Amino acid sequence: MSKGNKLPEVGLLLYPGVRTAAVYGMVDLFEAANEIASRSGDSAGGIRVSQWKIAEDGEIACAVDTQGSAEHRPVAIVALPGLGALPSREISSRFAPWLRRQHEEGAMLCSVCAGAFVLAETGLLSGRPVTTHWSFAQALAQRFPDIEIDTGQMIIDDGDVITAGGIMAWTDLGLTLVERLLGPAVMLETARFLLVDPPGREQRYYSNFAPNLRHGDEAVLRVQHWLQAQETGEGDLRPVSLAEMAGQAGLEERTFLRRFQKATGLKPTEYFQQVRVSKARGLLEMTNRNVDQVAWSVGYEDPAAFRKVFFKLTGLSPRDYRRRFAARQAA
Numbered sequence: 001m002s003k004g005n006k007l008p009e010v011g012l013l014l015y016p017g018v019r020t021a022a023v024y025g026m027v028d029l030f031e032a033a034n035e036i037a038s039r040s041g042d043s044a045g046g047i048r049v050s051q052w053k054i055a056e057d058g059e060i061a062c063a064v065d066t067q068g069s070a071e072h073r074p075v076a077i078v079a080l081p082g083l084g085a086l087p088s089r090e091i092s093s094r095f096a097p098w099l100r101r102q103h104e105e106g107a108m109l110c111s112v113c114a115g116a117f118v119l120a121e122t123g124l125l126s127g128r129p130v131t132t133h134w135s136f137a138q139a140l141a142q143r144f145p146d147i148e149i150d151t152g153q154m155i156i157d158d159g160d161v162i163t164a165g166g167i168m169a170w171t172d173l174g175l176t177l178v179e180r181l182l183g184p185a186v187m188l189e190t191a192r193f194l195l196v197d198p199p200g201r202e203q204r205y206y207s208n209f210a211p212n213l214r215h216g217d218e219a220v221l222r223v224q225h226w227l228q229a230q231e232t233g234e235g236d237l238r239p240v241s242l243a244e245m246a247g248q249a250g251l252e253e254r255t256f257l258r259r260f261q262k263a264t265g266l267k268p269t270e271y272f273q274q275v276r277v278s279k280a281r282g283l284l285e286m287t288n289r290n291v292d293q294v295a296w297s298v299g300y301e302d303p304a305a306f307r308k309v310f311f312k313l314t315g316l317s318p319r320d321y322r323r324r325f326a327a328r329q330a331a
Contacts, residue, residue, distance in 0.1 A: 007048040007067065008181045011074040011102075014053035014063060015118055016091055017082040022112065022170045023051065026080065027066075029174040033190040037182050040189075047181055050074065052098075060098040076108040076177055079115030081167045086114050086139060092121035100124065103160065108180075112164040112173050120144045124161065131156045131165045134203060138212050152204040152315065165203040172199045202315040205324070209278040211271070215263040219249040223260065223268075227275055236297040237279055242268055276300070277313045284322040291318045 010030065012023055027049050034046030048067045055061035062072060077099060099122045103109055111119045116132040117140060119125055126146045134151040141149055150156060154165045155172050164173040176199045179187035191198045211224060226248050230238055245268050246256040260268050276298040283294045295306035295318075310318050 007045050008076075009048040009050055009067075009072060009074045010177060010181075011050045011052050011062075011072070011077045011107075013077065013079045013095060013115070013118065014051050015079065015082070015087060015095060017084055017087065018079075018115075019081050019083045019167070022080040022167075026078065026170050026174050029171065029190065029194065030178070032193055033178045033182055033186055036189045036193065037186045040186065047178070052077075054094055058094070060095060073105070074102060074107050075181070076110055076162075077102050078173065078177075079109075079111040079118040080170055081113035081115055081133075086136065087117040089121060089143070092118045096121045096123075108160050108162060110162045110164070110173055110177070112170045113167050116140060116163050117143065119161070119163070120147060128158055128161055129156050130161075130163045131203065132163065133166055134206075134208075135210055138210070152202060154201045154203045155199050166206065169203075171196045172201065175199050204313070204315045205321075208281070209274040211274070212264050217259055217263040219251060219256075220260050220263040223248045223256075224264070224271075227272055237276055237299045239299045239301075240272060245272075273309055274313065277310055280306070280310060280318070281314070281321065281325075284318055285325050294318065 012026060014023065030047045030049050037046055048065070050062050050066070050072060051064040052060050053063050065072075095118055099109060099119065103122070103124055109119050109122070109124060111132075113133045114136055116125075116130055116136075120130070120140065120143070125144065127148065129148045129150055130140075131150055131153050132140050137149050137151045140147065151165060154169050155176055156163050157176060162173060162176060164170065171194070175187050175191055175196070178190055179199070188198060213221060213224060215221070223245050227240065227245070230240055242253060242257075245260075246253045249256050251259065257268065260271070264271055266274070280294050280298045283289055283297055289297065291307070292303040295303040298306070300306035307318060310321070314321060316324065
């Protein structure tokens with residue numbers, strides 16, 4: 001692709017509340033990639049960046065363009081993370097028609113963190129796998145129940161829709177777009193230059209268990225609070241049976257199972273696994289207990305079973321998790 005106005009254009013949405021640090025960071029990332037592509041003699045030339053906001057007449061208009069051109073045909077539009085409150089439906093709906101038009105004309109729609117709320121308002125994420133920051137998953141699911149949310153992944157590339165998870169995942173998304181537009185060699189060299197990992201991280205390495213406590217089912221909520229408090233005198237968790245949970249709720253087991261899963265999105269056994277692994281994370285981060293001792297501390301008699309569950313929920317073995325996240329004094 002020749003240089004000039006034919007460079008592939010990536011548009012950044014300047015919706016109210018967007019994190020300006022992410023906007024500037026994305027621009028800098030593309031500038032670094034462009035410089036690397038230029039030095040390597042890459043025929044793609046580079047990436048043109050434009051920024052779009054709501055103009056005084058209510059239309060979506062270009063505010064900044066690195067090429068200074070009045071002609072635009074973005075190949076990708078990015079809704080970056082916001083600052084403070086989640087993007088409201090009122091704000092998101094003002095961008096939705098323009099985003100749908102861009103998509104119809106061939107643009108990829110991309111989001112980072114809370115930017116998924118802006119994209120979802122278009123209706124184009126319905127039935128698609130989508131990620132966002134793990135702490136926003138419940139809010140996104142409640143507002144858009146037809147979206148398939150997977151917060152275990154840092155990046156979900158669904159071809160014409162790419163979503164990224166954490167607040168700083170704009171680096172993962174930026175590198176994904178560099179790979180798509182300028183090739184893997186330029187992407188890897190850009191990642192090395194910026195001292196960041198190439199795309200491929202998993203968000204579940206970093207996420208904490210954030211149970212839904214605002215579902216309105218008092219019996220289920222009582223059990224949730226009770227499960228968090230199931231510690232022995234030494235501060236360890238003890239095993240809890242389904243019958244005990246149902247008893248705390250004052251419900252027959254089958255009724256309890258149905259209501260608990262409806263309220264929390266998890267089966268009671270899956271929920272308590274999350275509680276135990278969350279406790280284990282803290283022990284691995286802040287103590288010197290070995291992995292077997294951590295397993296026993298969170299109620300697993302079989303350390304091998306604990307390792308299997310821990311890896312399933314976090315994507316890391318307990319040993320690798322400690323190596324990555326342990327407080328220095330504990331490590």
